[in-house]
Amino acid sequence: MTFPTYRWGWAPEGLATRRQLALRGLTPGRQPIAAEIVWRYRRRDGVTRPTRLAYLYRTDLAVPKRPATPAQLAALARAMRVRRTCPTCRRDIGYCLPHHWTACLDCQDTADQRHDTEHDDPQTCAAATAA
Numbered sequence: 001m002t003f004p005t006y007r008w009g010w011a012p013e014g015l016a017t018r019r020q021l022a023l024r025g026l027t028p029g030r031q032p033i034a035a036e037i038v039w040r041y042r043r044r045d046g047v048t049r050p051t052r053l054a055y056l057y058r059t060d061l062a063v064p065k066r067p068a069t070p071a072q073l074a075a076l077a078r079a080m081r082v083r084r085t086c087p088t089c090r091r092d093i094g095y096c097l098p099h100h101w102t103a104c105l106d107c108q109d110t111a112d113q114r115h116d117t118e119h120d121d122p123q124t125c126a127a128a129t130a131a
């Protein structure tokens, strides 16, 4: 299957990238790729990046994005609740915990205070942390 290649800014009206469609609440649907656009861009330091490429779809064949089903929304809500739950205090902390955090800010504060009072000697402290 072949389709025309345009340079950035030279594509005819009525074509859009997947991202441009998404901004209008549309997806390409089952239509084939209508064209591709290629572009190069020069970074501020003068290095020319490799050619970039994006596929274009016909906007008149694009279909509205299907709204999420109740089951999908429920699954998403469950996933978000898990991410908002502190593994240490088991509370819903109201914000998503970054993946590498093992405790919410409250728990970290408490741990830091305990840390300060229990280990004045940095050597003991390091050993305790490593253990």
Ligand SMILES: [Zn+2]
Residues within 6 Å of the ligand: 086, 087, 088, 089, 090, 091, 103, 104, 105, 106, 107, 108
């Ligand atoms: Zn916590």
